[in-house]
Amino acid sequence: MRTPIAAFIVLSGxxxxxxxxxxxxxxxxxxxxxxxxxxxxxxxxxxxxxSRMRGSLDGQVLAFFSMVVAAAEVVVGLAIIVSVYRRxxxxxxxxARSLKW
Amino acid sequence: xxxxxxxxLLWLVPALPLAGALVNLFFGRRLGKAAxxxxxxxxxxxxxxxxxxxxxxxxxxxxxxxxxxxLFDWIQAGSFNVGVGLRLDALSAVMILVVTGxxxxxxxxANGYMAGDPRLGRFFAYLNLFVFFMLMLVLAQDLxxxxxxxxxVGLCSYLLIGFWFDKTxxxxxxxxxxxxxxxxxxxxxIGIVLIVTYLGSLDFDRILINPQxxxxxxxxxxxxxxxxxxxxxxxxxxxxxxxxxxAGPTPVSxxxxxxxxxxAGVYLLVRMHVFFEIxxxxxxxxxxxxxxxxLYAATCALGQDDIKRVLAYSTVSQLGYMFVAIGLRxxxxxxxxxxxxxxxxxxxxxxxxxxxxxxxxxxxxxxMGGLIGRMPVTGWTFVVGxxxxxxxxxxxxxxxxxxxxxxxxxxxxxxxxxxxxxxxxLSALYMGRLVFLTFFGKPRSEEAEHAHESASMMTxxxxxxxxxxxxxxWLSLSPEGRMSTLLEPVVGDxxxxxxxxxxxxxxxxxxxxxxxxxxxxxVVYASGKIDWIALRVRLAPVQRMFARxxxxxxxxxxxxxxxxxxxxxxxxxxxxxxxxxxxxxxxxTMVQRLAGSTRRVQxxxxxxxxxxxxxxxxxxxxxxxxxx
Numbered sequence: 001m002r003t004p005i006a007a008f009i010v011l012s013g014x015x016x017x018x019x020x021x022x023x024x025x026x027x028x029x030x031x032x033x034x035x036x037x038x039x040x041x042x043x044x045x046x047x048x049x050x051s052r053m054r055g056s057l058d059g060q061v062l063a064f065f066s067m068v069v070a071a072a073e074v075v076v077g078l079a080i081i082v083s084v085y086r087r088x089x090x091x092x093x094x095x096a097r098s099l100k101w
Numbered sequence: 102x103x104x105x106x107x108x109x110l111l112w113l114v115p116a117l118p119l120a121g122a123l124v125n126l127f128f129g130r131r132l133g134k135a136a137x138x139x140x141x142x143x144x145x146x147x148x149x150x151x152x153x154x155x156x157x158x159x160x161x162x163x164x165x166x167x168x169x170x171x172l173f174d175w176i177q178a179g180s181f182n183v184g185v186g187l188r189l190d191a192l193s194a195v196m197i198l199v200v201t202g203x204x205x206x207x208x209x210x211a212n213g214y215m216a217g218d219p220r221l222g223r224f225f226a227y228l229n230l231f232v233f234f235m236l237m238l239v240l241a242q243d244l245x246x247x248x249x250x251x252x253x254v255g256l257c258s259y260l261l262i263g264f265w266f267d268k269t270x271x272x273x274x275x276x277x278x279x280x281x282x283x284x285x286x287x288x289x290x291i292g293i294v295l296i297v298t299y300l301g302s303l304d305f306d307r308i309l310i311n312p313q314x315x316x317x318x319x320x321x322x323x324x325x326x327x328x329x330x331x332x333x334x335x336x337x338x339x340x341x342x343x344x345x346x347x348a349g350p351t352p353v354s355x356x357x358x359x360x361x362x363x364x365a366g367v368y369l370l371v372r373m374h375v376f377f378e379i380x381x382x383x384x385x386x387x388x389x390x391x392x393x394x395x396l397y398a399a400t401c402a403l404g405q406d407d408i409k410r411v412l413a414y415s416t417v418s419q420l421g422y423m424f425v426a427i428g429l430r431x432x433x434x435x436x437x438x439x440x441x442x443x444x445x446x447x448x449x450x451x452x453x454x455x456x457x458x459x460x461x462x463x464x465x466x467x468x469m470g471g472l473i474g475r476m477p478v479t480g481w482t483f484v485v486g487x488x489x490x491x492x493x494x495x496x497x498x499x500x501x502x503x504x505x506x507x508x509x510x511x512x513x514x515x516x517x518x519x520x521x522x523x524x525x526x527l528s529a530l531y532m533g534r535l536v537f538l539t540f541f542g543k544p545r546s547e548e549a550e551h552a553h554e555s556a557s558m559m560t561x562x563x564x565x566x567x568x569x570x571x572x573x574x575w576l577s578l579s580p581e582g583r584m585s586t587l588l589e590p591v592v593g594d595x596x597x598x599x600x601x602x603x604x605x606x607x608x609x610x611x612x613x614x615x616x617x618x619x620x621x622x623x624v625v626y627a628s629g630k631i632d633w634i635a636l637r638v639r640l641a642p643v644q645r646m647f648a649r650x651x652x653x654x655x656x657x658x659x660x661x662x663x664x665x666x667x668x669x670x671x672x673x674x675x676x677x678x679x680x681x682x683x684x685x686x687x688x689x690t691m692v693q694r695l696a697g698s699t700r701r702v703q704x705x706x707x708x709x710x711x712x713x714x715x716x717x718x719x720x721x722x723x724x725x726x727x728x729x
Contacts, residue, residue: 023711093707100705
């Protein structure tokens with residue numbers, strides 16, 4: 001008895017939405033970052049599920065790629081957040097708004 | 102064509118002055134007074150070289166008298182070739198002797214005249230460069246090379262007229278000379294292009310021997326080339342630059358604006374006479390322009406008070422006679438007049454320079470008088486030149502003018518003969534006026550009373566030129582004329598005709614006219630019986646018209662310069678400032694306004710960017726979903 005594909009898609013959709021809301025409502029850069037990770041992993045679930053459905057490994061390979069990219073992105077992103085914190089003693093994204101106009 | 106080893110050295114004739122020009126251009130300041138000595142020595146060397154080569158040339162039988170030295174290829178484009186080659190035949194031989202011979206004398210004179218000028222090296226560099234270009238012009242084997250020399254002498258003329266450019270009027274005169282001659286030069290360039298189009302070559306060996314041209318094509322080419330000559334040789338209506346060109350140093354006026362460069366137009370027409378002969382009509386145009394110029398400039402010369410401007414208008418008038426000769430197909434007569442004129446006009450210009458030196462740079466004849474006692478060498482040599490120009494036998498000018506009038510008479514052109522004789526009368530009249538006002542009578546100013554003779558460096562060339570002016574008539578003294586025999590292989594026979602009066606009658610008429618004109622001038626200006634200043638006031642309107650050259654300058658400035666300036670002002674201050682700058686500024690302002698209202702989107706708030714990102718992603722998602 002296999003789990004229907006729709007269940008994975010729904011799970012992926014719920015996780016993606018939680019992540020999206022997190023990005024939009026949170027002001028702490030770290031939490032925004034975590035929400036982005038949540039979105040990425042939601043997509044990974046969807047990719048693996050579709051891969052399973054189609055019986056090809058393409059989706060799983062793509063999921064690995066996205067994990068690698070996510071890891072690299074975390075490295076850069078955390079470094080930026082650390083240096084922003086050192087400079088401003090805060091990682092509230094609403095306060096860091098000098099780059100405008 | 103004869104190849105002789107000596108003719109291998111032909112390239113040295115123009116190369117020597119070029120070397121002088123380059124040395125003086127780069128090291129002139131360090132050379133100091135030696136600059137003039139170097140330039141003169143190289144000119145003399147070039148003259149000796151020319152004379153030796155011409156002697157060698159004359160040893161060749163007359164029908165083979167043509168030496169062409171090809172130096173190198175210049176332009177090769179398909180079937181069209183332009184080579185740098187030098188051509189020595191009877192015609193160019195006459196020209197190089199005039200250019201280097203009189204050029205040498207003027208160089209020597211300039212050593213005295215320009216002494217003390219801080220830019221001596223530069224002056225002699227330009228003078229040598231001029232001689233180089235002039236020699237290229239007359240020695241060129243190819244019309245394009247001739248044109249190169251033609252433009253080169255124009256450039257040197259510009260540089261030398263404006264040599265004392267710190268005076269605005271000198272700089273303006275230089276500019277005027279350059280721009281005015283450029284009008285003719287442009288026409289000439291078009292003529293050259295037409296020759297290439299019709300004949301496919303510019304090599305004299307190929308275009309001058311029996312060119313296959315229709316009458317119309319030949320007329321177009323001939324008239325365009327003539328337009329170039331009109332500019333260079335200061336004929337009506339492009340003559341206006343020459344009187345103003347007197348702003349340059351006097352040796353320059355003598356060399357460029359009397360003896361050589363202005364006669365380049367005559368040389369060009371004689372060289373290219375084949376086209377004029379095919380056309381026929383073009384010859385009539387040349388004749389008419391020459392005649393009008395000869396008479397017009399003679400009247401202008403009567404009204405001038407500046408000694409150099411009298412000579413300038415006289416040059417224009419004499420050049421007119423040369424064109425009359427060409428119009429009569431008497432090319433040898435034109436060349437003879439060119440040589441004779443080079444002698445006596447260079448002499449008189451140098452004499453005028455000597456007078457200016459003795460008079461502290463005064464050029465107004467009203468302030469001179471009685472100078473013959475204080476400057477005997479200058480004075481008497483000048484008188485020789487003036488008598489030569491006035492046409493008193495046996496001086497050179499008599500033969501030159503008489504030959505032209507005789508041909509006009511014998512070929513039955515009575516109007517040309519009549520107007521030419523009238524011009525000769527006027528020439529003698531203005532020459533008499535010049536001589537009597539300057540050298541005879543009582544001194545009319547402080548400077549004239551204390552005038553002094555110039556140094557021997559300046560007077561020796563005067564004496565040599567005076568001897569030349571007196572004896573140049575020998576060149577055409579024999580019945581056939583030595584000059585015409587010499588030039589016959591190049592230009593053909595002098596047209597003969599049986600019409601008209603006998604030669605003796607013509608001579609008598611010519612001499613009577615000249616003598617009566619000189620007598621008139623003496624009665625009015627030197628006898629003391631007539632108050633010429635009162636006469637001048639009574640004739641003020643005529644005098645003013647002559648003095649201002651029949652208002653040509655005023656007409657040109659009203660018809661050309663004023664509208665030109667108005668158009669320039671309109672484009673500069675209306676089109677450029679309002680329309681073009683306005684359009685650019687309007688676009689800039691528009692972009693700025695647009696950006697001003699939309700830049701508020703950039704809030705700096707990361708979460709609003711994220712929201713926009715989401716909305717955009719959803720939008721694309723929906724769009725893609727709807728399409729498929």
